Amino acid sequence: MARVSTALLYFLPGAGSFAPHVLLEATGMEHELVRVVRDDDGRPVEPQAYLALNPSGRIPTLIWPDGTVQTESAAISLALAEHAGRHALAPAPADPARPAFLSRLVFLTNTVQVAILRARYPQRFADGDEARAVVVAHAQAELAVLRERCAAWYAETPFARGDEPGVDDVFLGMLIRWTRLTAEPWWDEPALGAFYDRFHALAAVQAAREQEGFEIRPPAGT
CATH class of the missing domain: 3.40.30.10 (Glutaredoxin)
Structure with a gap:
C-alpha cells in the first residue's frame, strides 16, 4: 500500500x-x-x-x-x-522479563479474549439454544478461573511488571471492560477492580477514552 x-x-x-x-x-x-x-x-x-x-x-x-x-x-x-523503543511498555528481547511478558500477552489474546467471546457470542460457536447454553456455561466457568489468575498479577504491584504499565496491562484493561457482557464483570474482583481504576487513570487511556466516548463501567450487558 x-x-x-x-x-x-x-x-x-x-x-x-x-x-x-x-x-x-x-x-x-x-x-x-x-x-x-x-x-x-x-x-x-x-x-x-x-x-x-x-x-x-x-x-x-x-x-x-x-x-x-x-x-x-x-x-x-x-x-x-x-x-517506539519503549521498554517500559514491552521488555527488550534480551530482558529476562521478556518471556513472562510475552506469555501474559498471548494468554490474554488466545485464552481470556476467546473465553469472553464464547460467553457473549455463543452463536459463533454452536447452533441451537441448548448447545449455546452449554457453550456459555463452560465459558463462564473458565472465566472464573482465568479471573483469579489475572488478579494474582496485581497482588503486590500496581502493574504486572511493577510500577509502570506495559502492553499486557493495556490489553487486560481493554478486556476487563468486555466482561460487562458476561455474568460476572471482572471489575467486581477487588484486585482487578483496583487495577482497572489505575488503568483508566493513565493519561494515554484517558485521552483514548475521551476520543472514543465510552463509559468506564457501563451497565452490565450493554
Missing part, C-alpha cells in the same frame, strides 16, 4: 482497537482515527474498502506511515511499543 502521511487506526469505540489506540497515545505516534461502521450482522460496511485491508472484517486495522497494513490487536499493540 502507498505511504500515508500519518498512521491510520480503523476502530470502534471500546472494541479491540482500544489497546492499539492507547499505545498510539502512549508512544506519541501521530495518527488519525477512522471509524468502522457495521451492519446488524456485524459485517463492516464503511469504509467500503475495509475488507480489502482486513479480509476477516475484524477490528482493528492499522496502516503504518510507510503504508504497511497490520491487523490483530495484540500484534499491533506490541509493534507500536517496540517501534
Whole structure:
C-alpha cells in the first residue's frame, strides 16, 4: 500500500482497537482515527474498502506511515511499543522479563479474549439454544478461573511488571471492560477492580477514552 502521511487506526469505540489506540497515545505516534461502521450482522460496511485491508472484517486495522497494513490487536499493540523503543511498555528481547511478558500477552489474546467471546457470542460457536447454553456455561466457568489468575498479577504491584504499565496491562484493561457482557464483570474482583481504576487513570487511556466516548463501567450487558 502507498505511504500515508500519518498512521491510520480503523476502530470502534471500546472494541479491540482500544489497546492499539492507547499505545498510539502512549508512544506519541501521530495518527488519525477512522471509524468502522457495521451492519446488524456485524459485517463492516464503511469504509467500503475495509475488507480489502482486513479480509476477516475484524477490528482493528492499522496502516503504518510507510503504508504497511497490520491487523490483530495484540500484534499491533506490541509493534507500536517496540517501534517506539519503549521498554517500559514491552521488555527488550534480551530482558529476562521478556518471556513472562510475552506469555501474559498471548494468554490474554488466545485464552481470556476467546473465553469472553464464547460467553457473549455463543452463536459463533454452536447452533441451537441448548448447545449455546452449554457453550456459555463452560465459558463462564473458565472465566472464573482465568479471573483469579489475572488478579494474582496485581497482588503486590500496581502493574504486572511493577510500577509502570506495559502492553499486557493495556490489553487486560481493554478486556476487563468486555466482561460487562458476561455474568460476572471482572471489575467486581477487588484486585482487578483496583487495577482497572489505575488503568483508566493513565493519561494515554484517558485521552483514548475521551476520543472514543465510552463509559468506564457501563451497565452490565450493554
